[in-house]
Amino acid sequence: MSAEKLHVHRYGPTEPARLLLVHGLTGHGRRWKTLAEQHLPEVAVLAPDLLGHGRSSWAAPWTLDANVEALAALLDGPTVVAGHSFGGAVALNLAAAHPDLVSKLVLLDPAVELDGEWMREIADAMLASPDYPDRAEARAEKANGSWGEVAPEELDRDLDEHLVELAGGRYGWRISI
Structure with missing residues (x-):
């Protein structure tokens, strides 16, 4: 999976990324704009839209593994990675698959070890989104x-x-x- 499939919001200096921010299941990378611009203006931040989200490719697969590989392709070296909800699960899997690319991991209410039936109900509700x-x-x-x-x-x-x-x-x- 290549990084070209991801639309990436960039904040801060134009240097190699020091922080990768990964949004949740119903989000997009621009949701991190206020955090990056107001609280971390000196940090080079990447905030991609995950596959199937925002302005990134909507072509399947949108799997955890596909997102992990697309994110790995964005990084040049060890980076702090923070993920919220589903983004936390993606970030955790990125750290496991590519420990050389993740210097620190921040998980914000990560979607891990969740009940499968409950997750199916959430997914069904999302697919029926009004x-x-x-x-x-x-x-x-x-x-x-x-x-x-x-x-x-x-x-x-x-x-x-x-x-x-x-x-x-x-x-x-x-x-x-």
């Missing part, structure tokens, strides 16, 4: 749900990156899993 008649309805669902405490400008930035117009004029998330 579409919306317009941006306002999508925004309202996020603002009234799990993103209720997120700053409005952060929510709008996420919608700008992750909400796309579908065939027929409705809107949905930029994800193919």
Whole structure:
């Protein structure tokens, strides 16, 4: 798997990456923008969209192994790797498969050792993900749900990156899993 299949958001200095940030199952690399720009401006950061997410290739496979190999192709040497949720599982597998590329590993609520039936229910719910008649309805669902405490400008930035117009004029998330 080559790195060309991944869309990569880069933050900080234009030097070899010192930090690789890996998003969760429903996310994309741009979700790390505020952390990288406001809290780590001196650090060269890579924040890719995983396979099947955001602006990366939507062509299967979207497996853990495929993502691990695509991420490994981005790295030139030992790098701090941080992953959230599903990204934590990917990061952990990257460290196991390529210990020479991972200098430190940070796992944020990693999706490991989870019940298979519960994960199937989550996946089924995601695959049945609703579409919306317009941006306002999508925004309202996020603002009234799990993103209720997120700053409005952060929510709008996420919608700008992750909400796309579908065939027929409705809107949905930029994800193919």
